[in-house]
Amino acid sequence: MAESKPKIKKEVVPMPKQRPEVRRRNFNEVALGYTEKQAIEEANRCLQCPKPQCVQGCPVEIDIPAFIRLIKEGKFDEAVKKIKEKNSLPAICGRVCPQEGQCQKFCVLGKVGDPVSIGRLERFVADWERAKGVAIPKLAPPTGKKVAIIGAGPAGLTAAADLAKLGHKVVIFEALHSPGGVLVYGIPEFRLPKSIVQAEVDYIQKLGVELRLGYLIGRIYTIPELLKDEGFDAVFIGTGAGLPRFMGIPGENLGGIYSANEFLIRVNLMKSYAFPEYDTPIRIGRHVAVIGGGNVAMDSARSALRLGAEEVCIVYRRSREEMPARREEIENAEEEGIICKFLANPTRFIGDDKGWVKQMECICMELGPPDESGRRRPIPIKGSEFLMDVDTVIVAIGRTPNPIIQRTTEGLKVTRWGTILADEKGKTSLEGVYAGGDIVTGEATVISAMGAGKKAARAIHEYLMGKNS
Amino acid sequence: MYKIVTKKELAPKIKLFEVHAPEIAKKAKPGQFIILIVSEKGERIPLTIAGYNAEKGTITFVFNEVGKTTKQLGLLNEGDSILSITGPLGTPSEIRNFGKVLCVAGGVMIAPMLLQIKALRNAGNTIITIIGARIKELLFFEEEMRALSHNFYVATDDGSKGYKGLGFLKEVLEKEKVDRCITMGPVVMMQNVCEITKSFGIPTIVTLMPIMVDGMGMCGVCRVNVGGETKFACVDGPEFDGHKVDFDQLIKRQRLFLPEERLSSLLWEQLGGCRDGRK
Ligand SMILES: Cc1cc2nc3c(=O)[nH]c(=O)nc-3n(C[C@H](O)[C@H](O)[C@H](O)COP(=O)(O)OP(=O)(O)OC[C@H]3O[C@@H](n4cnc5c(N)ncnc54)[C@H](O)[C@@H]3O)c2cc1C
Ligand SMILES: Cc1cc2nc3c(=O)[nH]c(=O)nc-3n(C[C@H](O)[C@H](O)[C@H](O)COP(=O)(O)OP(=O)(O)OC[C@H]3O[C@@H](n4cnc5c(N)ncnc54)[C@H](O)[C@@H]3O)c2cc1C
Ligand code: SF4
Ligand code: SF4
Ligand code: FES
Numbered sequence: 155m156a157e158s159k160p161k162i163k164k165e166v167v168p169m170p171k172q173r174p175e176v177r178r179r180n181f182n183e184v185a186l187g188y189t190e191k192q193a194i195e196e197a198n199r200c201l202q203c204p205k206p207q208c209v210q211g212c213p214v215e216i217d218i219p220a221f222i223r224l225i226k227e228g229k230f231d232e233a234v235k236k237i238k239e240k241n242s243l244p245a246i247c248g249r250v251c252p253q254e255g256q257c258q259k260f261c262v263l264g265k266v267g268d269p270v271s272i273g274r275l276e277r278f279v280a281d282w283e284r285a286k287g288v289a290i291p292k293l294a295p296p297t298g299k300k301v302a303i304i305g306a307g308p309a310g311l312t313a314a315a316d317l318a319k320l321g322h323k324v325v326i327f328e329a330l331h332s333p334g335g336v337l338v339y340g341i342p343e344f345r346l347p348k349s350i351v352q353a354e355v356d357y358i359q360k361l362g363v364e365l366r367l368g369y370l371i372g373r374i375y376t377i378p379e380l381l382k383d384e385g386f387d388a389v390f391i392g393t394g395a396g397l398p399r400f401m402g403i404p405g406e407n408l409g410g411i412y413s414a415n416e417f418l419i420r421v422n423l424m425k426s427y428a429f430p431e432y433d434t435p436i437r438i439g440r441h442v443a444v445i446g447g448g449n450v451a452m453d454s455a456r457s458a459l460r461l462g463a464e465e466v467c468i469v470y471r472r473s474r475e476e477m478p479a480r481r482e483e484i485e486n487a488e489e490e491g492i493i494c495k496f497l498a499n500p501t502r503f504i505g506d507d508k509g510w511v512k513q514m515e516c517i518c519m520e521l522g523p524p525d526e527s528g529r530r531r532p533i534p535i536k537g538s539e540f541l542m543d544v545d546t547v548i549v550a551i552g553r554t555p556n557p558i559i560q561r562t563t564e565g566l567k568v569t570r571w572g573t574i575l576a577d578e579k580g581k582t583s584l585e586g587v588y589a590g591g592d593i594v595t596g597e598a599t600v601i602s603a604m605g606a607g608k609k610a611a612r613a614i615h616e617y618l619m620g621k622n623s
Numbered sequence: 624m625y626k627i628v629t630k631k632e633l634a635p636k637i638k639l640f641e642v643h644a645p646e647i648a649k650k651a652k653p654g655q656f657i658i659l660i661v662s663e664k665g666e667r668i669p670l671t672i673a674g675y676n677a678e679k680g681t682i683t684f685v686f687n688e689v690g691k692t693t694k695q696l697g698l699l700n701e702g703d704s705i706l707s708i709t710g711p712l713g714t715p716s717e718i719r720n721f722g723k724v725l726c727v728a729g730g731v732m733i734a735p736m737l738l739q740i741k742a743l744r745n746a747g748n749t750i751i752t753i754i755g756a757r758i759k760e761l762l763f764f765e766e767e768m769r770a771l772s773h774n775f776y777v778a779t780d781d782g783s784k785g786y787k788g789l790g791f792l793k794e795v796l797e798k799e800k801v802d803r804c805i806t807m808g809p810v811v812m813m814q815n816v817c818e819i820t821k822s823f824g825i826p827t828i829v830t831l832m833p834i835m836v837d838g839m840g841m842c843g844v845c846r847v848n849v850g851g852e853t854k855f856a857c858v859d860g861p862e863f864d865g866h867k868v869d870f871d872q873l874i875k876r877q878r879l880f881l882p883e884e885r886l887s888s889l890l891w892e893q894l895g896g897c898r899d900g901r902k
Contacts, residue, residue, distance in 0.1 A: 329839050331660060331667070331707045339841075368709035370839050374650050396841040400853065407846060407853065407872055409879045416842035424666065424836065430890050433666035433692060434836070435883030509875035556840060558858065 164267025167196040169274055178459050178490040181343045181427055185249075190228075193278040197225040199263065200270045207260040208272060213605040214240045218257060218272055225275055234283045237276060242315045242357075243308065243604060245284060245350045248277025250341060251601050252480050284353055290360050294321035299618045302327060302386040304371045304559065307335020308600045309392035309591025311358055312607030313614070318361040320615050325386075327369040332423060335394055337600070339423040340415070340450070342457050345483075348422075372558035377566070381586060387621070388586045388614045391574060392607060395592035397554045401445070405503030406549075409510040410439060414446070414454045414550035421457050439545030440464040443514055445500060446550035447477040452484065454548040455492050463546070466492045471499040471519050471532040497521070497532065501539060503547065514542045555593050563587075571596060580610030588614055624704040625659075628681055633763035634756075636688040637731055638697050639673070645680030647710045653735075653742045654716030654830070654862055657684065658838045660707040661695050668692050669835045669857075671807075672711060673734035682710075685734035691888045712838045713861050716828075720747040722802035725825070726772075727753045727792070727816050729808025732830070733764050736807050740771050749773050751799060753792070755812065759784035774799070789815050796823045804828070806865065810874055817865040829865035831856045833876055848872050 170186040171177075177184050188196065200222040208218045216237055224233035237244045251257075253273035261269035299322045303310045306328035314324045332338050334351040359365060371377065371393075380386045398413030400406055412420075417436070420426040424434035438461040444454050447470035455466045468487075470477060473496045477484060488494070497519045504513040518538035521530035555572040567575040567583035573596055580588040590606025592598055629641035647657065656671045674683035688697045699705070716739060724743050728736035733754050740750055752772035756762045757780045769775045776795070777785030789812065796819065804827040806816045813829045820827040833845045833856050840858040847856050850867035854860065 329709065330837065331709065368707050370709060370712060373655075373711055374646060398841070398843045400843070400846075402853075407848060407876065409875065413843040416836060416844045419836055419842050425664070428664075429883065430887050432664045433887060435880045435887065437880065437883065509872075509878075558840065 162201070162263065162266060163199045164263075166199075166268035166271050167192050169271075174489040174491070177344065179462075181460055183347050184344050184486060187281055188274055188278045190230075190282075193225055193275060194228065196271055197222045197275060200226075201262065203262060207262055208257045208270070209260075211255075211257040211260040212240075213256065213599075213601050214608065216240045216257075216276075221279070222270065222272070222275060225279060230279050230282045231286075233279045237279065241276075241601075241604065242312055243354050243600075244276045245280035246308070246337060246346065246354065247601050247604070248273050248275075248280055249346050249350075252599060254481055256601070284350070288353070288357055290357075291319060293319055293361065296323070297321040297618065299323065299387045300325070300385055301614060301618075302380045302384070302389045303392065304377075304389065305329075305335060305392040305394055305591075305593075306333035306355070306365065307392055307394050307591060307603060308337060309394070309593075309603040309607040309610075310335070310390065311354065312604040313390045313392065313588075313590070313611045314363045314607075315358050315361055316608055316611035317614060318358070318363045320611070322615070322618065324363045326363060326365050327371050327375075328365065328367050329370040330423065331367050333365055333367065335392075336396075339419045340453070342418070342422055342453050344456070344460070345453065370558065372562035377559065377563045377584070377587060387618055388588065390580070390607070390610050390614060391559055391582070391587065391589035391593055392591045392603070393556045393559055393593045394603075395553045395597045396556045398549070399552045399554055400549060401500065401551060403500060403502050405505060405511065408503050408505040409508070410437070410545055411503060411511050411547045411549065414444075414450045414548050415553065417454055417548050418450070418457065421461070427457075427461055436461065437546070438463050441542075441544045442466045442546040442548065443500075443542060443544045444468045444548045444550055446470065446552070447472065447479060448550065448552075449479050449483060450553075451548075451550035452479045452487050454550050456487055456490060458546065458548065459490055459492060467542070468492060468494045469498050469500065469516065469542075470494065470496055472521060472529060473497060476529045499532065499534065500547075504541075511544060511547055514544045514547060515539055516542060553597055555596065559593075576610075578609070579613035580606060581613060586617065624706065625708045626704050627699055627701055628679075629683075630699070630701050633685060633734075634761045636697070637685060637761065637763065638688070639683060639685045639734065640696075640699075641674075641681045641683045642705060642708070643680055644682050644708055644710075645677075647708065648675045648680050648682050649677045651675040651682055651711040652715035653718060653738050655711035655713045656838075656861065657682070657708050657710030658712060658835070659696075659705050659709075661692055661699075662706060665695070665706070666692055667709075667836060667838065669712070669832070669838055671732070671735040671830070671861075673738055683734075685731055687731040690884050691891045694888070694891070709838065713857060714859070716742070716805075716862055718742045718746050723749040723751065723800065725751045725753070725795075725799075725801045725804040725820075727755070727789075727804065727806040727808070727812075729755045729806075729812040730757075730761065732807035733762070733768070735830075736805075737764055737767055737771075739805060739807075740768065744771055751795070751801065752776070753778060753789075753795075755779060755785075755789065755808070757781065789819070792816065792819050796820070796825070801825050804865075805862075806830075810870055810877070813865060814870040817868070817870075821866050827865040828862050829868060830861050831863055831868065831873060832861065833873060834879060847876075 426436035519532040591603035755778040848869035
């Protein structure tokens with residue numbers, strides 16, 4: 155490009171959003187998406203760097219400048235195709251990828267102003283395509299091989315799509331009654347509408363993938379049974395990290411204390427926000443405390459507010475700088491009126507005579523030197539305990555790998571954190587058994603789970619075709 | 624969709640369903656349960672597997688109509704289908720030759736106990752059975768139980784049939800040397816049984832029924848305190864060492880959503896109580 159000194163537009167085109175005072179009481183999507191005009195305007199900011207830095211930040215290596223150029227030129231369908239070469243779920247990634255720490259972190263424009271909003275552009279073209287109707291790609295001729303995918307989260311869905319395109323017969327076994335993994339049971343409607351996840355699942359089914367819901371592998375079939383008795387040639391495990399962690403402090407089993415998983419499963423998967431139209435109840439009090447500082451804590455806090463809580467307070471043991479949640483979501487939460495209490499940690503819960511929580515005792519913390527994670531370690535300050543009046547507590551301090559497969563699959567090597575041991579390509583210690591996503595890495599991101607699903611699909615394909623000859 | 628093959632009313636508000644679910648029928652074992660959803664907007668409810676027939680491809684469960692979902696379920700007939708069934712869930716019971724086993728079942732849980740007794744008997748155990756209910760009209764499976772037991776007793780809360788209450792259990796245990804006790808039924812009944820067996824030093828297995836949502840270890844609502852440790856009943860149980868269970872906490876946790884459950888049931892009845900939950 156030999157243009158002389160393009161004028162750099164430093165500010166990102168703002169994303170239209172629902173106003174905070176409106177959205178804090180509804181479950182509709184907060185960010186409304188770019189219009190065509192806004193998308194082209196934002197795409198025009200991209201410098202089309204000959205050595206694009208942004209690409210290294212994307213775990214699936216999307217050709218970012220190429221798809222942005224196509225948007226500039228108004229060729230939206232080609233832009234989607236470009237993205238889909240690497241990422242089969244762009245409508246989802248465009249919404250939930252922590253872009254500020256990935257692709258956008260490396261964008262050169264970030265040095266002089268706002269980085270190009272790659273995620274919003276990705277979302278724009280994906281939404282544009284969905285509105286128009288998604289084209290089904292040509293599938294490779296059938297190979298006669300059968301692959302079982304365990305878990306219909308991002309890792310499993312991605313692996314399934316890729317394997318189906320390569321001509322394999324794919325069956326997904328999902329334990330819950332709805333596919334999507336965390337995308338449906340965890341991330342709330344206001345951040346990722348369920349209709350988008352459903353559209354992606356429909357797409358995968360159109361590729362010929364069979365979806366069996368209500369199949370808890372390890373109980374209905376074990377992995378050896380799938381391989382030996384049920385005629386599968388390979389298995390991919392994408393069962394995620396869904397086991398809630400508790401703090402182990404007195405009073406934790408009182409009423410009104412939910413794990414973030416229970417709370418979010420009730421609200422998102424079972425649609426308790428529409429109780430009694432939907433049968434699954436949720437009880438939300440007036441004073442809600444959410445323990446933790448990640449995306450899960452933000453999602454819980456914002457959901458609690460939308461369910462009618464008077465006051466929602468996030469209690470986090472370190473300071474704002476160490477919060478692992480996405481910046482954008484912290485800002486959204488604060489705009490909605492959520493209070494953050496930093497440098498505090500619960501020590502016990504006090505219940506009323508009916509066994510319902512009424513108070514939470516916390517201790518103040520100060521930050522010491524950095525720990526293994528590089529973040530400064532919180533240290534309790536002696537004698538600084540204080541009480542908070544609460545009637546609902548949501549514990550969002552992390553989740554560990556789902557354990558049922560590990561317990562029921564002999565010979566499958568597991569780490570001491572309970573994750574499944576797998577190599578770069580997703581190969582586990584058992585022949586024909588692959589794994590990827592949160593079940594291998596521990597809690598991570600949607601895009602890294604998809605990346606793992608992709609890699610494993612490639613490895614499974616090689617394994618199956620090698621076995622053939 | 625899972626088709627209902629047989630429907631029977633065993634006692635007032637207690638119904639048996641035999642349902643076509645061939646894959647579950649092949650894998651189910653005593654002590655396990657299923658989770659079902661009746662209608663599109665319905666909740667997930669756990670029910671214990673009370674029988675399975677791999678050849679016919681069916682499973683059986685028995686339920687008590689207590690709230691909206693079970694009442695809605697009770698309105699389904701032979702030929703109708705259940706929207707979703709997940710199972711088998713939970714850790715299967717330990718079945719082997721223990722020697723002499725005392726089986727105490729109450730209420731609707733008499734049904735899954737019959738399955739346990741069959742399995743325990745096949746494993747060579749001597750079986751002493753006690754079945755109980757609030758009133759005699761709520762008893763069922765008496766003949767089937769009697770036929771499989773070496774000794775058989777009936778008890779009711781009001782004394783309308785058999786012994787009144789469970790006090791006589793002490794006398795039974797003084798007479799017989801029991802190696803193991805298993806008990807399924809209302810929490811208070813299991814708690815009473817545990818108190819008695821504890822004084823005789825008899826290992827006692829209880830089936831816990833806390834509130835559940837996913838039934839696969841993901842939400843933690845089913846957490847119970849067993850010997851000072853938090854366990855998830857859906858994956859670590861539902862059977863536990865009854866002498867270690869904190870029953871008082873369990874009772875409180877079972878009642879967490881009582882007002883909402885009442886509201887749900889009431890609204891549904893006011894709207895005419897039809898099958899899909901709406902008018
Ligand atoms: C509330 C919340 C908010 C988040 N926000 C973000 C965000 O903004 N951005 C981001 O990038 N990441 C976010 N994450 C993390 C991200 O969602 C996960 O890293 C990602 O979903 C992992 O994908 P997965 O496919 O490995 O597992 P999951 O999405 O957990 O899916 C696993 C699936 O396997 C099923 N399963 C489990 N065991 C079995 C079994 N034995 N048999 C059959 N099926 C089984 C489960 O039911 C589930 O459907 C968030 C997570 C949570 C909980
Ligand atoms: C492992 C397990 C096995 C069970 N087996 C049987 C059985 O074989 N037969 C039988 O009749 N019942 C069984 N139950 C209890 C049964 O699940 C409840 O009666 C049912 O959920 C009530 O739903 P409802 O909407 O009709 O009533 P609701 O009005 O919602 O509730 C009535 C009572 O049921 C309990 N309950 C409510 N929701 C749940 C839930 N999601 N999970 C568990 N308990 C709940 C509550 O303690 C409440 O007091 C079992 C429960 C568990 C956990
Ligand atoms: S997938 Fe995620 S990291 Fe990659 S370009 Fe899109 S938003 Fe950025
Ligand atoms: S680094 Fe930024 S400006 Fe350069 S190509 Fe990537 S998105 Fe465009
Ligand atoms: S029911 Fe959710 S963890 Fe047991």
